[in-house]
Amino acid sequence: MTASAAVEGGPASVTERAFPALDGARALAATAVLLHHVAFWTGHYTPDLTGRIFSRLDIGVAIFFVLSGFLLSRPLFLAACEGRPGPRTAAYLWRRALRILPAYWLTVVAALLLLPQNDGAGPADWLRHLTLTQVYGTGHLREGLSHTWSLSTEVAFYLVLPVAGAGLVRLARHRPDRPAGVLLALALAALGGFAFLAWHWAARPFPSSGMDLWLPSYAGWFAAGMALAVLSVSDPAWRPVRLAAELGASLPTCWAAAGALFWIANSPVAGPMGLLEPTAAQAVLKSALYLAVAFLLVLPLVFGTPGHGWARRALASRAGHFLGELSYGLFLIHVVVLAGGFAVLDLVQFTGSVFWVGLAVWLLSTALAAALYVLVERPLRRWRTVVPESRVPGSPASSDEATAVTAASASS
Numbered sequence: 542m543t544a545s546a547a548v549e550g551g552p553a554s555v556t557e558r559a560f561p562a563l564d565g566a567r568a569l570a571a572t573a574v575l576l577h578h579v580a581f582w583t584g585h586y587t588p589d590l591t592g593r594i595f596s597r598l599d600i601g602v603a604i605f606f607v608l609s610g611f612l613l614s615r616p617l618f619l620a621a622c623e624g625r626p627g628p629r630t631a632a633y634l635w636r637r638a639l640r641i642l643p644a645y646w647l648t649v650v651a652a653l654l655l656l657p658q659n660d661g662a663g664p665a666d667w668l669r670h671l672t673l674t675q676v677y678g679t680g681h682l683r684e685g686l687s688h689t690w691s692l693s694t695e696v697a698f699y700l701v702l703p704v705a706g707a708g709l710v711r712l713a714r715h716r717p718d719r720p721a722g723v724l725l726a727l728a729l730a731a732l733g734g735f736a737f738l739a740w741h742w743a744a745r746p747f748p749s750s751g752m753d754l755w756l757p758s759y760a761g762w763f764a765a766g767m768a769l770a771v772l773s774v775s776d777p778a779w780r781p782v783r784l785a786a787e788l789g790a791s792l793p794t795c796w797a798a799a800g801a802l803f804w805i806a807n808s809p810v811a812g813p814m815g816l817l818e819p820t821a822a823q824a825v826l827k828s829a830l831y832l833a834v835a836f837l838l839v840l841p842l843v844f845g846t847p848g849h850g851w852a853r854r855a856l857a858s859r860a861g862h863f864l865g866e867l868s869y870g871l872f873l874i875h876v877v878v879l880a881g882g883f884a885v886l887d888l889v890q891f892t893g894s895v896f897w898v899g900l901a902v903w904l905l906s907t908a909l910a911a912a913l914y915v916l917v918e919r920p921l922r923r924w925r926t927v928v929p930e931s932r933v934p935g936s937p938a939s940s941d942e943a944t945a946v947t948a949a950s951a952s953s
Contacts, residue, residue, distance in 0.1 A: 562842040563608060564865025565856025570608075571868040572903065574601035575875045578688065579899040582879055584891030586814045593807040595895070596814035600803065602691050603762050603831035607839050609695060610766025611773075613702060618767075619774040621710045622717045628930045630703045635928040637699045644917050645692065646671060648873040652685035656877065657884050659683050676754040685877040690754045697756040698763050709767075718776040727764040727771070731832070734760030735825045743821035753824070761828065765836045769843055789844025792852055799837035806830040870910030870918065871903075878906045 580586060580595035587593075620627040649670045653662045666683055669675040675682055676693040709727075713720035737757040740746070752758065772785045788795060805811065811827040812819035819827065841853075848854055855861060879902050883890060 559847070560612075560843060561847060561857035561862065562853045563612070563839070563856075565858070565861025566604065566839065566842055566865075567608060567868040568861060568864035568871075569856075570601040570604040571871045573598040573604075574688070574872065575903055575906065576895070576899055577601065578876055578879060579902055580895050581815065582883065582890055583893040583895045583898050585895045588814075590807065593814060597803070597807050597811075600806070600831055600834060602759075603835035604838060605691070606695070606698075606759055606762035607766040607769070607832075607835040609698065610763035611769045611839065611843065612766075613699075614706060614767045615770035615773060617706045617710065618713075618720075618723075618770050621713055622774045624717070627706075629928070632928045632930040633703065634699070636925050637696075639921055639924055640918075641692070641696065643921060644870060644873055644913055645673075645689070647913070647917065648689075648877060649686060651874075652877045652880075653683060656685050656880055658880060659685070676751050679749050679751045681751075685880040688872070688876050690751075694754060694756050694759055701756065719779045720771055720775065721781075723771050724768055724781065727768045731761030731764045734758060734764070735828060738828055739821040739825050741821075742819060742824045758828070761832050762835065765832050766839070769836070769839065773843055785840065786844045789841045790846070792841035792845055792850055795837045795841045796852075799834045802830050802834050802837070806834065864907075867907060867910040867914055870913040871906050874909045874913070875902055875906040878902050878909065 577595060577598035580592075580598070585592055586596045617627050649667075653659045653667060653670070659666075662683055666681070669681050670683065670686055670689070673689070673693045673696050675686070676690045682690060709720075709723045712722040712726055734757055737760070738753065741752045741758065746752075756763075769785075772782050775782050777783070777786070806827060810823070811830055812823035842856065845853060847857060879898075882888070882898075882902065882905075
């Protein structure tokens, strides 16, 4: 069977398949990240189970990176599988920049100008944040913008993808519908990322570099999404695809396994809470657990029958789609709202109700995200075709199905 044949677990062909539940998944991941930060600011990273769960809601980072790896690379692998070229790299980069930068720049301006905690921000702070280079070195993340480290990492992935994608397509040129070499390369990339992370925490070769926030430390999360993309366009009769389809058909099984692994990630074996430094082993184990959890959460949304089961229906509903559209703005603005609220109301950090503060921050951030979407993000879509999409072989997709929603970590 070719890549355009029907895929098990859904009625649509590979080419025609859509993944509507991923919109709702983005919204849930963004909400998890918001609660992660609210719990930090209100002092709820407590030693009990609830506190540990709050401290591990940065799992949203892994979910977002897996989604980005899947959605941005899938059209590339699909084009290779069907023997047609992909879009121009210039068009891909233009659309990524148009999707990410305007809303992000507005957030940077708001944080640096409006938050009193940033009164001392100088030209170097502006330059680093506007160019998304704030992770290259320590101590550069300003108040309200500490979570944007993951956007820097995401953008680094955007820049690497054209080169990496071209190499992976070449690996698959003999059997593009059964690209075992691509899956092997992605597995090696994940292992390399774990090795890089272990090297950083064990040897600390450059203590002031911020290497734990760089792209190599998260290569496995992006690679997991790319592996899902490869499987989703490959021959349905290929054994790895059949296994993925069989497992993905059972959302309860996948999510129960993800829950069990997340439970392990909440234990001290995966490292301390908050801003305390982990050992190399703890950092690698936590990263591997997050990868597995995110992969298992997304797998049934890719291979399961769309609309089958209440969870898929809820995530793919109009509300799920709407909140998914707002999730990038919610990610951008929620820490600014949180920091600004504490400053304006003269609240003491590490005190307060995680529920009421979280509800207030979510409501206000969602309203601001809606305004950002209506006034900035949606109107800019008309500029997507400014750079023509004439196709050349071996470049990644410019499809806008991937909203670059990224997440924050406990570093805020």
